[in-house]
Amino acid sequence: MSFEDLRLIDTHAHLDMEEFAHDLPQVLSAAAAEGVVQIITIGTGMVSSVRAKTLAESNPRIYFTAGVHPHDVKEIKEGDYEKLRELLTHPKAAALGETGLDYHYDHSPREVQREHFARQIALAKESGKPLVIHSREAEDDTMDIMLAQGAQDAGGTMHCFAGGRGMARKALDMGFFISVGGTLTFTNADALREVIKTVPIERLLLETDCPYLAPKPLRGKRNEPAYLKFVVDMLADIKGLSREDVARITTLNAMTLFRIGDLPSEGSLAYPIRDSLYLNITNRCTNECAFCVRNTTDFVKGHNLRLTRDPSLSEILHAMKGFENYKEVVFCGYGEPFMRFDIIREVSKVVKSKGVRVRVNTNGHALLINSESILPQMEGLVDALSVSLNFDDPERYEKMCKPDAGPKAYESLKEFVKKARAFVPDVTVTAVDMPGVNIAECRRIAEEELGVKLRVRQFDVVG
Numbered sequence: 001m002s003f004e005d006l007r008l009i010d011t012h013a014h015l016d017m018e019e020f021a022h023d024l025p026q027v028l029s030a031a032a033a034e035g036v037v038q039i040i041t042i043g044t045g046m047v048s049s050v051r052a053k054t055l056a057e058s059n060p061r062i063y064f065t066a067g068v069h070p071h072d073v074k075e076i077k078e079g080d081y082e083k084l085r086e087l088l089t090h091p092k093a094a095a096l097g098e099t100g101l102d103y104h105y106d107h108s109p110r111e112v113q114r115e116h117f118a119r120q121i122a123l124a125k126e127s128g129k130p131l132v133i134h135s136r137e138a139e140d141d142t143m144d145i146m147l148a149q150g151a152q153d154a155g156g157t158m159h160c161f162a163g164g165r166g167m168a169r170k171a172l173d174m175g176f177f178i179s180v181g182g183t184l185t186f187t188n189a190d191a192l193r194e195v196i197k198t199v200p201i202e203r204l205l206l207e208t209d210c211p212y213l214a215p216k217p218l219r220g221k222r223n224e225p226a227y228l229k230f231v232v233d234m235l236a237d238i239k240g241l242s243r244e245d246v247a248r249i250t251t252l253n254a255m256t257l258f259r260i261g262d263l264p265s266e267g268s269l270a271y272p273i274r275d276s277l278y279l280n281i282t283n284r285c286t287n288e289c290a291f292c293v294r295n296t297t298d299f300v301k302g303h304n305l306r307l308t309r310d311p312s313l314s315e316i317l318h319a320m321k322g323f324e325n326y327k328e329v330v331f332c333g334y335g336e337p338f339m340r341f342d343i344i345r346e347v348s349k350v351v352k353s354k355g356v357r358v359r360v361n362t363n364g365h366a367l368l369i370n371s372e373s374i375l376p377q378m379e380g381l382v383d384a385l386s387v388s389l390n391f392d393d394p395e396r397y398e399k400m401c402k403p404d405a406g407p408k409a410y411e412s413l414k415e416f417v418k419k420a421r422a423f424v425p426d427v428t429v430t431a432v433d434m435p436g437v438n439i440a441e442c443r444r445i446a447e448e449e450l451g452v453k454l455r456v457r458q459f460d461v462v463g
Contacts (some may be wrong), residue, residue: 003026003229006035006247010256012098012132012159012177012207015062015361016051019222028059031225031263033248037061038260039225040094042132044069050085056092063260064090067097067130073116074108081123091284094258096124096157097132101145104136107319108116117145124154130257131156133176139167146174156256161211165195172203177257178442179205182215182223184406186189193238200262200461201239201301205257206231206250217379264304266323268332269311269319271303273463276359277326280333281343283307285367286409288389288402293462294334301463305334313346320347324354328383332361338369341377348381359384364413364429368405376421384426387417391431392441400436417450419430427452434459 011033020027026127031039041056043049052064066087068076070408087093099120101113124131131154135142146152161168161178165292168178178199183189196204208231210223215230229243236246255261271278283294283306298306311319323329329351331337337360348358364387365451391397394410403409421427431442433456444453 003035003232003243003378004033006232006244008034008036008228008247009251009260010036010039010208010210010228011205011254011258012181013039013041014044014048014212015039015055015210017047022223022233026222027226029453030062031228032061036225036228037080038254040065040254040258040260043087043097044098045072045391046083047074047394049084050178052159053087053090053092054407063092063094063258065095065097066093067095067099067120067132068099068116070100070117070134071105071107072111074112076116077156081119084120085125085127088123088129089335093129094260095132095156096120096127096154096288097156098134099131100134100159101142102134102136103138103141110141112148114141114145117142118149121149121151121154122148122239125150125157126292131155132156132159133402134159135163135167139163139164142168143167146171148351150177154309154440155257157205160207160213161195162192163273164191165198166178166196168199172199173371175204177203177253179207180235181207181209181231182219182227184238185216186219191411193234196235196238200379201235201241201246201249202253202299203463204235205248205254210364232380238445240274242272243303245273252302254383259271267298267305267307268303268315269307270323271301272302272326273301275327276377277320277323278330278332278463279316279320279337279383280305280307280335280348281331281337281340281347282333282335283312284310284339285336285363286339286369286404287363290400290402291434291459300334305333308417313343316343316347317350323351324356325330326356328357329358330359330361332359336363336365336369337367338362338366338374341366341370344422345377345381352381357383359386361386361388363388363401363403364416365403365405367416368412373421378420379423382424383426385417385420385428387413387427387429389413389429389431389442389446390437392445396436411421414445414450417452428455429453430455432455
């Protein structure tokens with residue numbers, strides 16, 4: 001897919017700066033041609049924040065923030081906070097910022113930076129706006145002030161993130177997003193790329209910070225929103241996703257955080273991730289897992305999976321048009337696919353007629369839901385099963401997964417895995433790497449008792 005067909009949001013640009021004074025219309029046209037549908041232009045001081053507001057009022061694709069950069073907090077005057085408060089009531093005000101700490105240049109005294117960082121956090125909370133936070137060579141003080149001032153109540157993003165894994169983890173634990181830009185593409189940014197590998201894509205945002213920090217192919221030139229595409233491709237490479245995945249997910253993230261645009265309201269029946277097409281055939285499930293993503297969000301990898309009813313066979317077949325262009329078709333939505341084995345069977349016949357691989361992701365309760373007669377029916381239709389073992393003992397499984405069938409669910413799951421091997425060539429079990437899960441024992445159960453391999457899943461990564 002070309003970039004012009006994507007929907008990207010540049011969450012941090014400085015369109016009010018002198019570098020764009022003579023050709024901003026052309027810059028915006030170039031951005032649109034590369035799929036950038038919305039831009040948040042950032043206020044860095046009182047004058048800048050007003051200019052950003054004016055730009056947002058003149059263009060439906062532009063939103064703005066209001067705040068005072070740590071470089072300039074020494075210039076704050078009496079009454080400026082009241083002016084910021086008023087700016088943040090504007091319907092196109094997306095956030096408070098950029099605020100934070102910069103100990104690299106120390107253009108404002110550090111004690112003054114800390115004072116106004118705390119005051120701006122308080123204003124963000126009062127205004128109901130998220131924060132755009134700048135932190136350079138000030139990791140400890142930044143996080144200490146955020147914690148002390150309750151920044152998690154406002155939420156926000158760590159702009160142009162350059163910190164270590166520890167800082168990223170603290171920010172994520174506070175509910176913040178991590179924003180990446182052109183620096184992610186720099187030759188000497190291996191450490192940053194390693195940190196970003198550990199951050200779930202659902203918590204990442206894209207930015208250019210233009211006119212600064214042009215990405216690697218254009219270093220030394222003026223940066224602009226059209227160049228967001230280089231960050232997209234780098235992030236796709238780091239995460240093992242397609243550029244379409246990165247665009248869809250990060251755009252949803254930005255829309256959710258900054259409350260801009262309309263989120264998809266209808267659940268998807270067929271949804272692509274990487275080179276696989278997933279089918280969401282039911283939201284019903286025989287488990288109520290405490291850690292299931294559907295307890296906290298309607299979305300997986302940028303797709304709304306919340307259904308109001310079970311779709312019909314014809315609706316599913318219509319939704320999966322073009323499936324033959326994917327590596328595999330996967331039954332995996334917000335419910336247990338084997339609650340609709342008739343759909344698995346009929347859809348798989350269509351998929352296999354085109355020579356495409358079929359995988360079913362399941363909680364393993366197939367024999368509790370259906371009779372054993374389903375096993376031979378899968379032969380030649382289902383190429384792979386991924387079964388959620390989750391825990392290494394039945395008591396823990398029952399406590400955390402709350403199966404309808406109670407204590408017998410865990411043993412039935414294992415029985416299904418053993419018997420399915422005779423009919424499905426590729427059977428694996430999975431466990432989530434989280435506190436309370438003995439991965440070594442799960443692996444022993446998989447390999448020694450069930451005769452299959454174990455795949456370990458990261459706790460906060462779905463899809």
